[in-house]
Amino acid sequence: MKRISVFLLFCILMITSLFVGTHELSIAGLLAGVPEAWMVLVKIRLPRTISLVIAGSIVSLCGKVMQHLLQNKFVAAEAVGLSDSARLGILMVMLFLPNGSVLLRTAVAALFAYLGVLLFLSISRLLPKDNPMMLPLAGVMFGNIIGAVSGFLAYRYQLVQNVSSWLQGNFATITVGQYEWLYLVIPVFFLLYFVTYEITIAGLGEDVARSLGINYGFLRMFVLGLVAFASSIVLLMVGQLPFLGIVVPNMIGIFFGDHLKNNLWLTCFAGSSFLLICDLLARTVIAPYEMPVSVIAGMIGGSLFLGLLFWRQIR
Amino acid sequence: MKVKVGSLFLLSLCAVIAYLTYNTYGNWSFAFALRGRRLLAFGLVAIASSFSTFTLQTMTQNRYLTPGILGLDQLYVLIQTVSFFFVGGIQLLSQETTTMFLLSILATALLGSLLIGFFYQNKGHHLFLLLMAGMICGTMFSSYSTFLQVLMDPNEYDMLQGRLFASFNHIHTQHLLWAAGIILLGSLCLVFLIPELNVLHLGSRQSVSLGIPVPFVHRLLLFLIALLTGTASALVGPTVFLGFVVVTITYQVIPTFRHGWLFLGGTLIAFLLLVFGQFFVEQVFGWTITVNTVIQFLGGLFFISKLILERKKG
Amino acid sequence: MIETVNLHQSYGKTPIIKACDLTLPEGQLIALIGPNGAGKSTLLSLLSRVLNERTGAIYLDGRELKQWSGKELARKLAYLQQSNQYGVHLTVEELVAFGRYPYNRGRQTVADEQIIASAIHKVGLADFKERSIHALSGGQLQRVYLAMVLAQETDYILLDEPLNNLDLKHATQLMNHLTELVQSEKKTVVIVLHDINYAARYADYIVAMKDGQVLRAGSTKEIIQESLLSELYELPIKLVPVEGSYFCYPFT
Numbered sequence: 077m078k079r080i081s082v083f084l085l086f087c088i089l090m091i092t093s094l095f096v097g098t099h100e101l102s103i104a105g106l107l108a109g110v111p112e113a114w115m116v117l118v119k120i121r122l123p124r125t126i127s128l129v130i131a132g133s134i135v136s137l138c139g140k141v142m143q144h145l146l147q148n149k150f151v152a153a154e155a156v157g158l159s160d161s162a163r164l165g166i167l168m169v170m171l172f173l174p175n176g177s178v179l180l181r182t183a184v185a186a187l188f189a190y191l192g193v194l195l196f197l198s199i200s201r202l203l204p205k206d207n208p209m210m211l212p213l214a215g216v217m218f219g220n221i222i223g224a225v226s227g228f229l230a231y232r233y234q235l236v237q238n239v240s241s242w243l244q245g246n247f248a249t250i251t252v253g254q255y256e257w258l259y260l261v262i263p264v265f266f267l268l269y270f271v272t273y274e275i276t277i278a279g280l281g282e283d284v285a286r287s288l289g290i291n292y293g294f295l296r297m298f299v300l301g302l303v304a305f306a307s308s309i310v311l312l313m314v315g316q317l318p319f320l321g322i323v324v325p326n327m328i329g330i331f332f333g334d335h336l337k338n339n340l341w342l343t344c345f346a347g348s349s350f351l352l353i354c355d356l357l358a359r360t361v362i363a364p365y366e367m368p369v370s371v372i373a374g375m376i377g378g379s380l381f382l383g384l385l386f387w388r389q390i391r
Numbered sequence: 392m393k394v395k396v397g398s399l400f401l402l403s404l405c406a407v408i409a410y411l412t413y414n415t416y417g418n419w420s421f422a423f424a425l426r427g428r429r430l431l432a433f434g435l436v437a438i439a440s441s442f443s444t445f446t447l448q449t450m451t452q453n454r455y456l457t458p459g460i461l462g463l464d465q466l467y468v469l470i471q472t473v474s475f476f477f478v479g480g481i482q483l484l485s486q487e488t489t490t491m492f493l494l495s496i497l498a499t500a501l502l503g504s505l506l507i508g509f510f511y512q513n514k515g516h517h518l519f520l521l522l523m524a525g526m527i528c529g530t531m532f533s534s535y536s537t538f539l540q541v542l543m544d545p546n547e548y549d550m551l552q553g554r555l556f557a558s559f560n561h562i563h564t565q566h567l568l569w570a571a572g573i574i575l576l577g578s579l580c581l582v583f584l585i586p587e588l589n590v591l592h593l594g595s596r597q598s599v600s601l602g603i604p605v606p607f608v609h610r611l612l613l614f615l616i617a618l619l620t621g622t623a624s625a626l627v628g629p630t631v632f633l634g635f636v637v638v639t640i641t642y643q644v645i646p647t648f649r650h651g652w653l654f655l656g657g658t659l660i661a662f663l664l665l666v667f668g669q670f671f672v673e674q675v676f677g678w679t680i681t682v683n684t685v686i687q688f689l690g691g692l693f694f695i696s697k698l699i700l701e702r703k704k705g
Numbered sequence: 706m707i708e709t710v711n712l713h714q715s716y717g718k719t720p721i722i723k724a725c726d727l728t729l730p731e732g733q734l735i736a737l738i739g740p741n742g743a744g745k746s747t748l749l750s751l752l753s754r755v756l757n758e759r760t761g762a763i764y765l766d767g768r769e770l771k772q773w774s775g776k777e778l779a780r781k782l783a784y785l786q787q788s789n790q791y792g793v794h795l796t797v798e799e800l801v802a803f804g805r806y807p808y809n810r811g812r813q814t815v816a817d818e819q820i821i822a823s824a825i826h827k828v829g830l831a832d833f834k835e836r837s838i839h840a841l842s843g844g845q846l847q848r849v850y851l852a853m854v855l856a857q858e859t860d861y862i863l864l865d866e867p868l869n870n871l872d873l874k875h876a877t878q879l880m881n882h883l884t885e886l887v888q889s890e891k892k893t894v895v896i897v898l899h900d901i902n903y904a905a906r907y908a909d910y911i912v913a914m915k916d917g918q919v920l921r922a923g924s925t926k927e928i929i930q931e932s933l934l935s936e937l938y939e940l941p942i943k944l945v946p947v948e949g950s951y952f953c954y955p956f957t
Contacts, residue, residue: 150523202699209523213455214698216526220632221691227684318530367541374534381527454792586811590803592793596755596786601857602779602807646794 079332079342086345089352093125096359127255128355129348131310131317134261136347137340138303139321140328141268144279144336145299148211149329152321153307155212159316160219161192162308164226171233178257182309190304192222197300258313264306268299269340275299276336316370317351319377324350326384350377392652395645399659406666432562432626433665434658435574436633439623441641441657442578443616444634445650449591450612451521454639455694458620459631461507461525465532467499467624472536475551476543492566496573496621503617508610562627570626577619581654584612588650628683632690637661639693706731707752707861707895712761714747721747722759723917729895729910731860734887736904737897739914740938745897746787746865748914752895753784753863765861779807782861783854787869789846791838797849798834801825804856824856825849828882844875851882862886864896868903880907901938905929906950913937929953 095101099116106113139152146156153159165188169181176184196218203210268275274295278285285292310317324347332339354372361367411426443458474495506528507521540548581588587608590598595605623630637657645656668682712725722744729735737745750756752763754770763770765782773781783804801824805817825831828848838846847867854862864883868876884907886892898904904911904925911928913920915937921928928934929951934942944951 199695199699210698213522213526214695217691217694220687221695224684224688224691227687228680318534319527362542365541367538371534371537371541374530375538378527378531378534382524382531385524385527452792586806589811590806592791592795593803594786594789594791596750596784597789597803599755599775600753600779600782600784601803602775604775642794648793648795648799 082342082345082349086349086352089349089356090125090129093128093352093356094121096356097121123255124355125352127258127314128351130258130261131314132320132348132351133344134264134306134347135310135317135320136324136343136350137265137268138306140325140336140339140343141275141299142303142321143325144275145296146211147279147281148208149326150209150212150322151215152325153303154219154316154318155215155322157192157196157215157218157222158189158304158307159311160222160226162186162189162304162311164188164192164222164229165308166312167226167229171229178312182257182260182312185308185312186305189308190301192218193300193304194297255313257309261306261309264302265344267302271295271299272337272340279336315368318370318374319381320347320350320373323377323380323384327380330384330387392645392647396652396656396659399656399663403659403662403666406663410666410670428567429562429669430666431567431571433669434662435567435571436623436627436630437637437658437661437665438578439574439619440630440634441637441661442581442654443619444638445641445653445657446581446588446612447616447634448638449588449650450609452592452594454642455635455697456522457632457635457638457690458616459624459629459634460522460529461503462528462532463499463503463617463620464624464629464631465529465536466503466506467495467621469532469536470495470498470502472539472543472551475547476539489566489569492569492625493573496618496625499621499624500614500618503621504610504613507613507617566625570622573622574619577615577622578654580615581612582651584608585650585654588612589648592648630683630686632693633661633664633686636686636690636693637664639697706764706766707893708762708764709752710762710764712748712751712759712763714744714751714756714759721917722751725761725917725919727912727919727922729893729912731893732887732891733893733909734883734907735893735895735910735912736908737895737912737914738899738901738904738937739920742916743914744917745914749784749863749865749895749897753782754778755784755786776807779857779859781859782863783857783859784863785850785854785865785867787865789850795838796835797825797830797838797841797852800838800849801852801856804853804858807857820858821856824852827855828852843870844872844878847871847875847879848882851879855886860892862892862894864894866897866899868898868900876903883907901929901934901953905953 094117095103097116097120099120101113101116101121106117135153142151142153142156143149162185165185166181168188169176169184173180173184196215199218200211200214203214274290277288277290278292278295282292285295325343328339328343328346332342351369351373354376355369358367358369358372361372407430410430411423440458444456447456447458448454474491507525540551543551587598587603590601590603591608593601595609598608599605637660638653641653641657641660644660645652647653665682668685671685672680672682707727707729709725709727712722712727713720714722725748737748739745747756751759752770754773757771765773765778770778798821801821802813802817804824805813805821809817822831822834825834828851830845830848830852833841833845838849841849847870851867854864862883867879871879880903883894883896887894887909896908898908908925910923911925912922913928913933920937921933929944931942931944934944934953938955940955940957943954943956945954946952
């Protein structure tokens with residue numbers, strides 16, 4: 077399979093995404109200069125598509141980076157307690173600073189996510205290392221504990237409805253004026269790209285990295301900070317996207333190998349494509365209503381993840 | 392051993408009396424009926440989760456497993472959703488709800504045991520594969536259920552909600568008798584298989600050497616586990632970690648390999664946990680949380696602590 | 706007597722055992738030797754029916770293995786796997802008692818207790834009866850497993866690399882035990898060995914396996930030959946005579 081085909085798929089999907097939806101939009105209409113057509117394009121489709129592309133790429137990129145850093149094929153934000161910690165943070169903001177700005181929410185969520193991951197990683201040092209499944213397993217358990225705390229708070233302060241509807245990954249609510257916050261993750265792309273080499277070395281193990289002169293401790297803190305930040309923004313803006321960060325990097329790894337730098341953009345395009353596909357399905361399945369994209373992602377992602385698990389085992 | 396179990400039994404008795412009598416505000420018969428039913432449900436769930444978790448752990452020779460982690464609860468929800476979706480809510484409800492209840496549980500047991508059997512292969516480290524697969528299935532089944540729920544007619548969805556969302560605060564007592572029958576039957580089968588279970592501690596190879604038809608026994612055990620777990624889930628909602636917490640505690644309190652003692656002790660400890668948990672929920676937290684949340688929290692803590700402690704030992 | 710006819714076994718598409726025809730004599734200490742991946746453990750698993758997927762036939766005392774019921778087979782043949790690690794709380798006595806399961810399904814009789822006690826005594830662990838198995842050393846634990854197999858009172862005993870975690874003293878002791886079992890109780894012991902020197906010294910009959918096939922099977926004298934062993938292990942081996950037997954010395 078050629079890399080170019082992934083890029084082509086991405087382009088096709090992106091264009092399709094611009095033209096699919098409840099409002100009529102056609103190329104003819106655009107070329108003719110129909111104002112409604114352009115409004116739909118600029119105010120609804122374009123923002124939505126752009127957020128899909130950004131969210132899809134950053135989530136899979138973060139997944140890949142984490143997999144390298146933690147030397148484990150099955151981790152991503154949700155498997156190290158990141159998502160659950162971010163959620164707790166957002167809940168806290170809802171409770172104590174309900175009128176906080178989006179920026180504040182993002183900052184608090186990112187902070188909680190970061191602290192959560194660090195806590196988990198310090199615990200994970202104590203885990204038996206003989207089995208690669210231990211880490212994501214423990215991560216999910218850790219997430220469960222934090223989730224229970226969030227659940228308790230939500231129940232107590234009657235925010236359950238709020239929290240769950242808002243955590244449903246939904247791109248339908250993306251509108252101009254809101255989604256621009258997603259642009260904040262673009263610097264993350266570049267920063268990560270900057271340190272790809274170092275991350276690859278870190279993926280060989282702490283000892284190897286140190287002996288090759290990499291400042292392992294700092295690198296880890298830095299990368300995790302970026303990942304926490306990006307994941308929190310996506311969580312806030314879009315909601316939860318299950319399995320994306322784990323499945324896409326693994327599939328790219330199977331077809332194209334695991335080299336980080338070579339496959340960086342590929343991972344991003346693949347992530348966006350996956351999310352575009354899920355969203356297209358979400359839009360069309362029960363048109364004119366919409367299915368939350370997290371549901372579709374859960375269905376497809378879960379099946380793919382299972383297939384992955386067993387394919388790796390059979391090999 | 393006998394002393395410990397005996398004291399557990401006495402403790403449980405005290406807990407029962409306490410729960411039935413405190414704060415009744417004079418409304419004895421009403422309180423008794425309501426709380427009595429709840430206690431019965433607790434007892435059944437205690438039996439179901441303790442028996443099924445011990446069996447699963449022995450079968451797989453692994454102390455980190457619990458049936459809930461294998462996505463059985465979500466499977467039950469999915470089966471209910473699917474039947475509602477394809478057969479139609481009104482049609483379903485006009486029929487014997489008990490029949491549907493029984494059929495869904497049977498379906499969960501069959502499908503669940505098939506799935507687990509498929510994913511579980513008899514080679515050591517692939518056990519964790521099963522765990523991961525179970526967790527993924529859990530999320531995945533939820534997604535499928537949500538998918539169908541969003542698609543279905545809103546009226547049907549309302550009916551489904553009422554049917555589905557059991558929790559410890561909202562126990563489906565109309566099916567209590569049937570659930571009791573199933574759980575007692577299932578656990579009786581397991582009691583009958585205690586000698587085999589004891590041997591299974593040695594692993595499947597040695598069990599074959601000692602004459603046990605391992606593939607058949609495994610399949611039977613899986614079916615019973617799925618049956619018990621599915622029924623408990625139908626009664627009180629998902630209790631993912633309860634089994635794990637109970638079994639971990641029981642092995643500490645009653646260190647033995649004999650399943651007879653383990654089942655008995657485990658059931659009593661589970662019962663105590665549930666009653667105390669419920670007491671906390673009612674009196675201390677004022678119904679602002681559910682026992683499910685408490686279990687989730689405790690369970691995660693237990694799991695991680697166990698992982699860490701094992702590492703320090705090994 | 707154990708016989709195999711045209712035995713084939715594969716793991717997925719990879720063949721592990723190819724066209725194996727064997728006749729194992731009764732009442733002898735039989736060693737399965739060969740390089741890694743030769744299929745020795747797999748063969749043992751097939752013979753004990755722990756592994757069941759294969760084509761071809763295996764006959765135990767004239768009857769096809771698949772026709773034996775679980776219980777019958779358990780009273781005729783005992784198998785001990787390579788490594789055993791139990792997290793469960795068991796005392797020495799309780800572990801050995803499992804060996805009686807094919808006879809009593811857990812309900813112990815006085816006769817059972819005597820057999821168990823005698824088995825524990827035979828392996829020299831009578832003083833450790835009540836001790837937890839986690840408090841034993843590797844060598845002691847291996848002996849407890851052997852006692853469990855003895856308590857099963859079978860004619861055939863199949864052991865998969867039982868010497869693996871044992872030091873020199875305990876390995877020698879175990880081999881002596883096994884020799885005694887064969888000589889005084891007329892049992893047939895089939896044992897997979899990595900170290901050919903133990904085979905050379907203790908076995909009566911040796912099956913040399915390579916790449917899933919039987920290279921050669923015969924009495925110890927027939928097999929412990931420089932040319933055969935060198936071919937088997939793909940390494941020049943010199944035989945050094947020692948005390949009536951031979952020591953195999955590989956050299957590069």
